[in-house]
Amino acid sequence: MQFEYKIMGGDFANAGHASSEIKKILKQINVDPKIIKKVVVALYEAEVNVCAHAYAGKVQIEITPEKIEVVVSDKGPGIPDIELAMQEGFSTASPAVREMGFGAGMGLPNIKKNTDFLDIQSTVGKGTSVKFVNYLA
Amino acid sequence: MTHKEISKILNARIISGAGGEEIDYQHAFASDLMSDVLTIDSENLILITGLSNLQAVRTAEMSDISCIIIVRGKKASEEMVQLSIENRITLIECDYTMFKTCGLLYQAGLKPLY
Numbered sequence: 706m707q708f709e710y711k712i713m714g715g716d717f718a719n720a721g722h723a724s725s726e727i728k729k730i731l732k733q734i735n736v737d738p739k740i741i742k743k744v745v746v747a748l749y750e751a752e753v754n755v756c757a758h759a760y761a762g763k764v765q766i767e768i769t770p771e772k773i774e775v776v777v778s779d780k781g782p783g784i785p786d787i788e789l790a791m792q793e794g795f796s797t798a799s800p801a802v803r804e805m806g807f808g809a810g811m812g813l814p815n816i817k818k819n820t821d822f823l824d825i826q827s828t829v830g831k832g833t834s835v836k837f838v839n840y841l842a
Numbered sequence: 843m844t845h846k847e848i849s850k851i852l853n854a855r856i857i858s859g860a861g862g863e864e865i866d867y868q869h870a871f872a873s874d875l876m877s878d879v880l881t882i883d884s885e886n887l888i889l890i891t892g893l894s895n896l897q898a899v900r901t902a903e904m905s906d907i908s909c910i911i912i913v914r915g916k917k918a919s920e921e922m923v924q925l926s927i928e929n930r931i932t933l934i935e936c937d938y939t940m941f942k943t944c945g946l947l948y949q950a951g952l953k954p955l956y
Contacts, residue, residue: 721900749904806876806893
């Protein structure tokens with residue numbers, strides 16, 4: 706099964722829409738609730754990152770009997786130093802994002818914590834692609 | 843502790859809560875920072891927050907949190923109420939500060955996560 710959702714930068718009212726839809730689908734196909742929580746928390750963090758930092762993005766999800774693979778890619782400023790961005794507490798979020806309850810520099814580390822595989826590719830001035838995988842077996 | 847008992851202790855209003863009447867809550871977590879809430883592993887706990895926006899409800903949805911107490915007299919928006927009903931999340935509005943809310947619920951037996 707494959708699914709795709711669009712995300713708009715700054716559109717916090719809809720941040721979490723893809724995560725919410727995927728949660729319903731994973732529940733319907735009886736995925737272990739602990740894995741569902743890990744996937745949707747990681748996806749929600751990634752959605753919020755696109756809303757907070759990028760101009761536009763999309764979520765692509767592939768579900769197979771073995772794994773759930775998620776790619777969240779965006780057009781945006783990119784991440785100059787991925788290693789630094791992975792450190793807990795490091796953040797470049799705006800005050801507006803912090804008012805939403807985010808921007809504490811926890812997003813990427815929390816995605817890593819909740820997934821079995823994480824790969825981040827980024828080009829400054831072009832955008833970022835975050836790919837993660839959760840295995841079902 | 844049920845959400846009705848909570849609302850009585852806090853002199854608070856249950857805004858939405860259909861389906862959650864039977865849940866016996868044991869733990870609570872207080873934060874305005876949703877980034878912190880998303881790092882919690884525990885389920886079936888109460889979120890106490892002063893953050894009254896859609897992201898508080900979305901965060902609860904993703905974290906399997908089924909009850910949110912919004913403190914400091916803040917009001918839930920219509921969109922928040924709608925989203926909480928869709929996800930069977932109990933929303934409670936409380937006029938007390940976060941400190942007083944936590945103190946009263948702790949005194950009544952709710953436990954911290956750590």
